[in-house]
Structure formats: C-alpha cells, structure tokens
Amino acid sequence: MRTGVVILPEHPWPEAREIWQAAEEAGFDHAWTYDHLTWRSLRDAPWFGSVPLLAAVAAVTRRIRIGPLVATPNFRHPVVLAKELMTLDHIAGGRLTAGIGAGADGFDAQALGGPALPPGARTRRFEEFVTLLDRLLRHPATDHDGPFYTARDARTVPGCVQQPRIPFAIAAAGPRGMRLAARYGQAWVTAGDPARPGRVTGPAVLPLLARQARAMDEACARAVRDPASLDRIVLGSRLVPDLTDSADRLTAFAAGCAALGFTDLVLHRPRPSGVFAGKAGTFDAVVAAALPHIARLRPAHDANGGAAGGDGPR
Numbered sequence: 676m677r678t679g680v681v682i683l684p685e686h687p688w689p690e691a692r693e694i695w696q697a698a699e700e701a702g703f704d705h706a707w708t709y710d711h712l713t714w715r716s717l718r719d720a721p722w723f724g725s726v727p728l729l730a731a732v733a734a735v736t737r738r739i740r741i742g743p744l745v746a747t748p749n750f751r752h753p754v755v756l757a758k759e760l761m762t763l764d765h766i767a768g769g770r771l772t773a774g775i776g777a778g779a780d781g782f783d784a785q786a787l788g789g790p791a792l793p794p795g796a797r798t799r800r801f802e803e804f805v806t807l808l809d810r811l812l813r814h815p816a817t818d819h820d821g822p823f824y825t826a827r828d829a830r831t832v833p834g835c836v837q838q839p840r841i842p843f844a845i846a847a848a849g850p851r852g853m854r855l856a857a858r859y860g861q862a863w864v865t866a867g868d869p870a871r872p873g874r875v876t877g878p879a880v881l882p883l884l885a886r887q888a889r890a891m892d893e894a895c896a897r898a899v900r901d902p903a904s905l906d907r908i909v910l911g912s913r914l915v916p917d918l919t920d921s922a923d924r925l926t927a928f929a930a931g932c933a934a935l936g937f938t939d940l941v942l943h944r945p946r947p948s949g950v951f952a953g954k955a956g957t958f959d960a961v962v963a964a965a966l967p968h969i970a971r972l973r974p975a976h977d978a979n980g981g982a983a984g985g986d987g988p989r
Contacts, residue, residue: 676933676972677988678962679705679908679941681744683714683951684723688731691723694944695732699739701959702966705988706732707744707774707941710751713782716949726759733767740770740988744941745846745864747778748797748804750787754829757811761835769836772988774864775808776846777801798851799823805845805855812840844908844988848887853894862906862939862988863891866913880914881931888935903976906988907936912943912951919945919953922964929965933972939988940969 680703682694698706710725725743732741746756764771777797778784784791792800800823807824811817811831819826835841842861847853848868856863865887867880888907895902909932911918911925919925919942929940942962945953 676929676937676969676974677704677939678929678966678969679703679707679740679939679988681707681709681910681912681941681943683717683944683946684708684725684728685717685721685946686723687721691728692731692735696735697959698944699736701962702970703739703962705740705742705772705939705941707742710743710746710774711783712750712786715781718782726763729763729771730766733763733770736767736770738770740772741767742772742774742844744774744844745776746773747776747783748800748823749778749781749783751804753804753807753811753824754817754826757808757829757831760841761812761831764835764837764841767836771837772842772844772862773808774844774846775805776864777852798849802851802855805843805859809840809843809859842988844906850890850894853891854898856891857894857898857900857905860905862908864908864910866910880928881935884909884914884932884937885935888937902936906938907974907976908939908941908988909937910941910943912941916951918942919958919961922961922968925961925965926968929969930972933974936974936976938974938976 844862845860
C-alpha cells in the first residue's frame with residue numbers, strides 16, 4: 676500500500692520547500708496540495724496558488740509524485756488548466772497526477788460571480804469538465820462546444836511527458852462521479868461521506884468505505900473495466916482526525932483499508948491549530964514508524980502489489 680501527504684499551501688516558500696522535501700525524504704509516495712482560492716476557516720489566512728507552488732515543488736524534488744487534490748470547475752477552465760498541467764508534467768519530469776473533483780458551493784464557487792449552481796448542474800458541468808480535459812491533454816488541437824465550455828482550436832503542444840496524458844485521480848462519492856472515475860480515472864479518491872467529513876467515526880468508518888468500494892466496483896463493471904486496474908485513494912485524515920496520534924492506530928486503519936481494496940492512504944500534515952491541528956514532531960515520528968509496515972500491505976484487489984502497479988496513483 677502506498678502513502679501520500681497533503682500539505683496545505685499556506686507556508687512561505689522557504690518553509691514550504693523544506694516541508695515538501697522532508698515529505699520526499701520521509702518516504703511518502705506522493706504529496707498533494709489543495710487547489711482553492713480560499714478554504715473554509717482559513718479564508719483570511721495566508722494561502723498560495725497551487726499551480727506556481729507545485730511548479731516550485733517539482734523543481735526541488737526528484738522522486739515523489741505531486742499534484743493538486745483537487746482541481747475543480749469552480750474557478751478552473753479546462754483549456755487553461757490543461758496547459759498548466761502539461762507544463763507541470765514537464766517540470767516534474769512525468770511525476771504529476773491531476774486530482775480533480777466537481778467542487779462544492781462556497782468561496783471558490785462565488786469568487787468569479789454568477790449564479791450558484793444546484794448540485795445537478797455542478798455534476799453535469801463536472802462531466803463536461805473531465806471529458807474536455809481528457810481530450811485537451813490527449814490531442815494537440817481541440818474544438819469543443821458544450822453547455823458550460825467552449826474551445827476553439829485549443830493547442831496543447833508539445834503534450835504531456837506521460838502518455839497518452841497525465842493520470843487523473845477523480846474524487847467521487849455518488850454514482851455519476853464514480854462512473855466518470857471508472858471511465859477516465861487512473862485513480863478514484865474518497866473522503867467518505869462528502870456531507871459529513873470527519874464526522875463518521877469509530878466503527879462506522881470502514882463499513883462506509885466498504886459500501887463505497889462496492890459501488891466503485893459496480894461502476895467499473897458498467898464501464899466494462901477491470902476494477903483492479905483502478906487505484907483507490909482514501910483521505911484518511913478527513914475520515915479519522917486523530918489518525919496519526921499513534922503508529923499502531925495508523926497501521927491498523929491502513930490494514931483495514933487495504934482489505935477493502937484501497938491502494939493508497941493519504942494523510943494531512945498537521946497544523947499548529949484549527950483544522951488538522953496536531954504536532955508536527957508527533958506526526959513525523961508516527962509516520963516513520965508506520966510507513967514500513969503500511970508499504971508491506973497488499974490491497975485486496977491486487978495480486979501484484981497495487982491495483983494498477985507503479986509507484987503512485989496513475
């Protein structure tokens with residue numbers, strides 16, 4: 676089983692550089708940052724742009740896979756995002772994974788103005804967003820006319836380092852999103868119940884993930900896709916806020932997720948206070964103790980050490 680870490684884009688670059696490089700040295704397989712304009716209780720706190728941050732991270736790391744978790748249509752246009760992702764893939768030497776999701780109502784959705792979209796419209800927009808982004812990253816020139824997006828001879832040259840395009844890690848909790856993940860994703864991402872992040876705790880967590888994993892299997896069956904070909908990422912810290920309090924707790928949760936077929940467990944690096952509050956020293960010690968054990972776990976779907984193999988979500 677692979678492990679990843681989310682590092683919020685809130686640190687001045689000299690500090691951020693050390694944190695991201697330390698994540699690589701700690702043995703994480705992948706590292707991510709949130710792609711928001713602002714985020715919840717941190718709206719008035721320092722918050723940097725994910726694309727320039729990831730470009731800088733790509734330049735000062737060598738092994739670890741990186742990416743946004745997740746980019747959404749709330750303020751991203753597929754034509755512009757495709758160009759930025761292609762560029763990041765070149766800077767990173769083919770180590771980029773694009774985490775993408777539908778986006779929820781909130782600051783990001785309101786920042787550019789316009790009417791708020793109801794959930795059904797957001798889902799339809801996301802479907803068009805994913806399909807157009809897939810086309811843009813696969814082809815040097817793209818035309819598109821849709822209800823939400825237009826592209827006129829949009830160029831993506833020279834194309835991605837990873838072919839036919841960079842991998843998508845698609846966040847989904849409902850049937851339509853899971854169908855998109857089954858069709859276009861190299862990985863599926865879940866944080867449990869999107870309406871109740873961090874509030875489904877204790878013995879209810881693994882049964883919730885089991886239900887979602889079965890739903891994802893069904894989506895793969897409808898897409899005529901081998902479910903073992905799809906990496907499965909669980910955002911552990913969103914489900915279990917005190918997950919990294921001890922190595923035993925972390926390893927036990929990882930083992931439960933692996934038994935359900937999850938290939939990757941992602942943690943959030945703690946902050947001094949507020950959301951994801953915790954002690955960085957404790958986190959580092961727990962990770963150092965647990966990662967070797969987690970790396971030996973074999974997801975239930977897999978007979979070869981990972982749902983889709985390789986060194987990270989792809």
